[in-house]
Amino acid sequence: MTTQLNPKGAQNTACSACLPTAASQPAPLTPAEEIARDEQALLKIESEVCSWGDTVHYAEKPLFFQRCEGSYLYDSYGRSFLDLQMWYSAVNLGYANKRINDALKKQIDTLPQLACQYLHKEKVALAQKLVASIQRGFKAKGRVHFNVGGAQAVEDALKLVRKHTGKSRMLAFEGGYHGRTLGASAITSSYRYREHYGEFGDRAEFIPFPYCFRCPYGKQVDSCNLFCADQVARKFEHEYTGWWNPKTNKSEFGAFFVEVLQGTGGYMSAPQGYFEKLSSVLSERGILMIDDEIQMGFYRTGKLWAMEHTGVCPDVIVFGKALTNGLNPLSGIWAREELISPDKFGPGSTHSTFSSNSLGTATGLEVMRVFEEGSYDKIVPEKGKYFLALLKDLQGKHPEIGDVDGLGLALRMEMCEADGYTPSRRLADRMFQRGLEGNLNVNGQTMGLVLDIGGYNKNVVTLAPSLEITYQEMDLAHDLLDLLISESKKGM
Ligand SMILES: Cc1ncc(COP(=O)(O)O)c(C=O)c1O
Structure with missing residues (x-):
């Protein structure tokens, strides 16, 4: 049996006999609680009516997004996620261009x-x-x-x-x-x-x-x-x-x-x-x-x-x-x-x-x-060089980054054990999931990070940022990745 939604997205599960009385009226939901309730209801329906044969359920908690612009995706709570994979490189000129x-x-x-x-x-x-x-x-x-x-x-x-x-x-x-x-x-x-x-x-x-x-x-x-x-x-x-x-x-x-x-x-x-x-x-x-x-x-x-x-x-x-x-x-x-x-x-x-x-x-x-x-044959290599230097800086800080490389704005960061060589799928997975939680705090901002993981051992962060990414956004990506790696490797 599938669950039906009312027009506002809430589940129609309550019957009139069990509606709360005025005296026991629960506190009204906050906007965030309403969003959570509505998304939970949709997720339940999705889990029943959508095939799981696509890639949605690679994520532990599949996410809903509501808006996109430039290098960012925004969820229903208004949280921003810096996207470093741009729909597997399908959106080279930025979202909502x-x-x-x-x-x-x-x-x-x-x-x-x-x-x-x-x-x-x-x-x-x-x-x-x-x-x-x-x-x-x-x-x-x-x-x-x-x-x-x-x-x-x-x-x-x-x-x-x-x-x-x-x-x-x-x-x-x-x-x-x-x-x-x-x-x-x-x-x-x-x-x-x-x-x-x-x-x-x-x-x-x-x-x-x-x-x-x-x-x-x-x-x-x-x-x-x-x-x-x-x-x-x-x-x-x-x-x-x-x-x-x-x-x-x-x-x-x-x-x-x-x-x-x-x-x-x-x-x-x-x-x-x-x-x-x-x-x-x-x-x-x-x-x-x-x-x-x-x-x-x-x-x-x-x-x-x-x-x-x-x-x-x-x-x-x-x-x-x-x-x-x-x-x-x-x-x-x-x-x-x-x-x-x-x-x-x-x-x-x-x-x-x-x-x-x-x-x-x-x-x-x-x-x-x-x-x-445009002069993409000039701009992209320049940005790619800058981004690669940032990744090399991260490699200097985190021995778990075994290899970084790039051609233009197609960049790789291979996650390993602390020996810098044994592939660590677990660390890459943790980074992927943690980025999607949307609550990384850097430079006074809270946001998420959208990554993609590839490679033969599923341990490579494959980076395909927008070709229109700004230098400021690349610096932000560096800081977010730094935090993400530090947090993800804790307790491993
Ligand atoms: C190199 C390459 N070839 C083919 C495909 C398949 O394209 P599509 O997913 O549009 O069928 C992809 C998709 O990721 C790809 O990266």
Whole structure:
């Protein structure tokens, strides 16, 4: 049986016979008590009518939020929470960004709905900007194909690869994350996401990512000479290393799905030269490189596309999330002309009712204009450098921070035992939960901190602040993290 709410959100549980008499009337509730009562009632309903299969119940006490602005979320009590993960990097230009919101509102008043079999000018203009940005960054000619969510765009990339190569087996990285539809799960490394859904015959072959703080080969980055990239090349050496038939010059793999900087895997980037080496191995063997920019694209790392840091031109780029600053969802792929030209990828190759939705394309177009007009390639690296210095300062104070690193405003802080190396998931968990309590006191202010935890050992604080974060807010983040770590490690 579900509990019903009255219009004010309170439970209808009392019967008239048991209403209190005037003499025993309880004291009226304070506004805070009313909010607590209403949220408790909603939580009870949520626990009965909402599936627990999403990520809400990762938190010990799921939170309600009521408002958002800039780098902050606000709960119903009016408490502020500094957000250092910005909806897993979907809101790069800050919450409630007026210019982006206005573009969406304008579109609502002009062409809010349109079946995607018809054209509207914002779609074409957005595709043009995306294509031009990739032509500038990689000197490659191609086309864009839109969809709705990130995993859907990954599915489209998989179809494109299958169509072009005739192969359904893929390579991907250990720690790689590409979404949770069945196709995307097959190339996502975590077994936990596949475990209960049958055999994945087309599961990717997972290759160690250059996770230099914990090198899977026990090497040191300053002397390894990219040993891990050589290990990929070695798999093609002869037929008994498993990936290559020298008689037919064929491999069974169609493509390698990569993230330049692993998102869910823990915000670590490969050392210089790694992707160049990998790319030459793949192109020698006729294997496509698919660059998943869903989390790291749109200036998160200081360049529009994270792959621009490497000098490698991928065959396909997959994007989503921050394209619309977290408003109407829109995702897509860009592919080289020879893969996606109309004769190769004809009408109806993929389709979703809401792909290239007009609200998403208008919003995405405005986001691209903001990026074109700003100097994010300068501002983001500068802010990233400042934030990283603050994290290094924290590392000096807390030996439990084993590693800090960053590229632009994608930063990592790896939480360990006091030895600075043994991963401490418990400490990271405590920090995550404590931040959500909303009552950290620093510099005369009381607030909460929104963090995300990732990494192979679930011990990495993965920081993706707004690209518009101020220097004052970064200082505040430092002080909040300092307090949070001090409190969380007590009694461990
Ligand atoms: C790198 C990467 N690829 C794919 C996805 C899946 O995107 P979505 O959650 O929109 O399906 C994500 C989401 O976090 C991601 O970070």
